[in-house]
Amino acid sequence: MNIGIIGAGQLGRMLALAGYPLGQRFVFVDLDPDAPGAQVGRIIPGHFDDPAALGALAEAVDIVTFDVENVPQDAAEAVAARVPFFPPPAALGAGQDRLTEKRLFAELGIPTAPHAAVDSQAGLEAAVAAVGLPAILKTRRLGYDGRGQLRLETTADLDGAFAALGGVPAILEGFVPFERELSLVGVRSRNGETAFWPLAENSHAHGILRQTRAPWDDAALQALAERHLRALLERFDYVGVLTVEFFLLDGVLLANEMAPRVHNSGHWTIEGAVTSQFENHVRAILGLPLGSTQATGHAAMVNFIGRMPPLDDVLAIEGAHYHDYGKTARPNRKLGHCTVVCATAVERDAALARLAALA
Structure with missing residues (x-):
């Protein structure tokens, strides 16, 4: 099947990399002919709201998804009128406006700041x-x-x-004086099948995700986060991967924001879970059975921002997996990431410290 992706950034690239073993093919819409998606599929040049580019995409593929939240809802709806489009445009629109998003959380009984x-x-x-x-x-x-x-x-x-x-x-x-930041990545298929990965702990600097560690083992918090995320999935009759970032404060999860797409805090799932968020997103939008979201060990991810560390230095770390997006370096730009998967949390944290020193 031919899958269209609006946006050819690293998320679109990783979706394609996960979908090719399943026999899928990919076409992108993006202004940048050298975007990461160009490494794995054809790019139709155009803005995310360009009717001609989106029309050409709809003609070329069987189904459309996106890797970026800045696709205007009306443009998504126009594509959805011609070809199956997931996640639904209504969810895309809700995640684009922080006030609308907060009101949605309140409607569903999800606490916020x-x-x-x-x-x-x-x-x-x-x-x-x-x-x-x-x-x-x-x-x-x-x-x-x-x-x-x-x-x-x-x-x-x-x-x-x-x-x-x-x-x-x-x-x-x-301002929330949170104890830690946690995120939950979930997925819902066209047939209503739903699955959740373990909670992950995130560290940000200057508003950019720097590190993720998973799983965050807390059965009560996992159940609470899944309840909140399930409410969102059901509210939109959602299809695909959905992520919610939470602040943890005094045992309460406060929703910060949702991302109606595959998410940076879920990159650890590529090597750290039985089925990655990217593969399960592809499975979900095609209506295929979802894969297991069980963690395969103790995983960590480090974003490489502004520069890529030497490949040999990273691969010298046991359990390291290097991902270079092929982007031109510039300050504060996400250029790649690395994950480590270890048998114990202690080993994972030691490897993470070595990775962080290189980032």
Whole structure:
């Protein structure tokens, strides 16, 4: 079957790499002819909302998915009217607006940090009065990897803050003094079959994911996270992989955001689980039986940001798996990652420390 992917970044590339052993073929839409997806499939040049490019994609494939959240919902709906499109455009749209996302969480009984809409400087001051400080001011749309947000510590930080983010609709979120950040990756197939990987613990710096360790073994938290994620899957009659990032505070999981696609915090599953998030996403959108999500050991992932470490140094670490996306290096750009899978958590953490020193 021919599968179309809107976006030819590293996630699309890894989807194709997982799908080829299953006999699938891939076509991408992307503006960059040298995007990582070009290594594994044909790229139709165009913006994510280009009717001509998306129309050509729909003509060339049997089913369409995406690897990036910036596909406009109306463009996704136009494609979905012509060819099966998963995950559903409604879920894509809900994840594109932080305020809509928070309201969805509230509707489903999923706890979040306190928050308020901000549409002006005066609105920011009113939101601070309601939410308190410290807090994070974020654009409602298009921000990711730390972009489009400001931390506000004192009232002096409010001056010009709304304008500093471009004067666009925003949301103020109360700062959460979390104990750790956890994420849950789940998948739902076209036939309703659902599976979840173990919880993973994430470490961020400057808003960018740096490290992931899995599994995070806590049966009560795993069950709670699965309940929250299942509510989202059922709400949208979802098909494909869905990830929710949580803050853990006093035994409560506070949902930070959801990603209606394969996710960076699930990269450990390529070598660290029986079936990766990428393979199960392909299985799910095709209606194939899902593979086991059981962890095969103690895994860790390190993102390589801004530069790739020497291949021989990384592969000298026992259990290391090197992934180079083939991107041109520039500051704060995700260029690749490495995973390690070990028999024990102690061995895993020792290997992770060696990897982190190279990153």
